[in-house]
Amino acid sequence: MDYIVQMKPSFDENERSAMNEYLCSDSWLMEFKKTREFEQMIAQYTGANYCSIMPNGTLSLSVALLACGVKKTDEVIVPDYTMVATPNAVELIGAKAVFVDIERDTLCMDFVKMQEAITDKTKAIILVSINGRYPKKIEQIVKYCRERGIYVIEDAAQSLGSFYGERHVGKYGDIASFSFSVPKIITTGQGGALITDDEALYKKILLIRDFGREKSGEDHYLVKGWNFKFTDLQAVIGIEQMKKLPERVLKKRKMGEIYYNNLQHIDGIELIETNFEEVSPWFYDVLCDKREELIEYLHSQGVGSRKFYPPLHSEPAYGVEGKYPVTEEIAQKGLWLPSWVGLEENQIMWICNLIRQFYKKH
Numbered sequence: 001m002d003y004i005v006q007m008k009p010s011f012d013e014n015e016r017s018a019m020n021e022y023l024c025s026d027s028w029l030m031e032f033k034k035t036r037e038f039e040q041m042i043a044q045y046t047g048a049n050y051c052s053i054m055p056n057g058t059l060s061l062s063v064a065l066l067a068c069g070v071k072k073t074d075e076v077i078v079p080d081y082t083m084v085a086t087p088n089a090v091e092l093i094g095a096k097a098v099f100v101d102i103e104r105d106t107l108c109m110d111f112v113k114m115q116e117a118i119t120d121k122t123k124a125i126i127l128v129s130i131n132g133r134y135p136k137k138i139e140q141i142v143k144y145c146r147e148r149g150i151y152v153i154e155d156a157a158q159s160l161g162s163f164y165g166e167r168h169v170g171k172y173g174d175i176a177s178f179s180f181s182v183p184k185i186i187t188t189g190q191g192g193a194l195i196t197d198d199e200a201l202y203k204k205i206l207l208i209r210d211f212g213r214e215k216s217g218e219d220h221y222l223v224k225g226w227n228f229k230f231t232d233l234q235a236v237i238g239i240e241q242m243k244k245l246p247e248r249v250l251k252k253r254k255m256g257e258i259y260y261n262n263l264q265h266i267d268g269i270e271l272i273e274t275n276f277e278e279v280s281p282w283f284y285d286v287l288c289d290k291r292e293e294l295i296e297y298l299h300s301q302g303v304g305s306r307k308f309y310p311p312l313h314s315e316p317a318y319g320v321e322g323k324y325p326v327t328e329e330i331a332q333k334g335l336w337l338p339s340w341v342g343l344e345e346n347q348i349m350w351i352c353n354l355i356r357q358f359y360k361k362h
């Protein structure tokens, strides 16, 4: 069997012929009709009133913060377990990222610890839906912030195609951000999107991403803005990827169930409870004993995997003191199993068998 990689992008002749057709038309490459069409598709799929495509899922978070009026003296609460882009997007605009520990059941921000971290300087929180899951207290978190005038920005980079109740993940906060980097469920190489139902926030986003002007070609600047525009070259790929999203969502839920059912009773493996009726996980995450040995063993058998993110507060980039027992523990045990959407059922069964055999011997 070929080496099973932990992740890779998935595309075929649909993307190739759409790109060919686009390049054979009178195209300008920069963002225009194709980007607008891609935005429409995302707004419609997520049920948002407005969508703005962004160059990537890091800048999109910075723009969301700017649109909410976050300034240099402000603090923004972020979970200690997330992709480093979450706090970095805060620091990029000069504000301060304040780390909060997570809850072990969902790997998302802990509501009680979040309340303890709030100060008069807290202007926003970034709520990260890890692998498409929300924290247990999502409704209370949003209510708590609304009552205090604190913006809730959702980093939903891992959550396109995941739902919570009637709504798409990302529809609980004020603005949500998605990423289309290569490991995500759909990709444009690099890319991101912001969704919101708030017209005023949407208008600010549009100004910030286009030099602060209302119309291209009319050089009159209402606010300070930059160039965070997309390209139609990438939107052509994004449109084709979006057409495949519903099918991928079903596939990823099914893959999750197969992993879950087959790893459930293995001593040494702990699973994160996931509702596969609503959530289509980005990566399949497990907590495991003897992680380093398991990684080596899987690799020797032709199976790739990847360790969880480290506790961000203690990384050299931040070096913040504090108590983060949950992120510290899961960073030692967490492992992402092969998760790309083209994996076959028999490959997942094979991976689960390898894991079972490993723990029989250890």
Ligand SMILES: *Cc1c(COP(=O)(O)O)cnc(C)c1O
Pocket: 056, 057, 058, 059, 082, 083, 085, 086, 128, 155, 157, 158, 179, 180, 181, 190, 191, 192
């Ligand atoms: C992928 C990811 C990002 C970053 O997105 P880019 O498009 O790579 O900038 C941000 N936050 C989370 C939680 C992610 O998984």
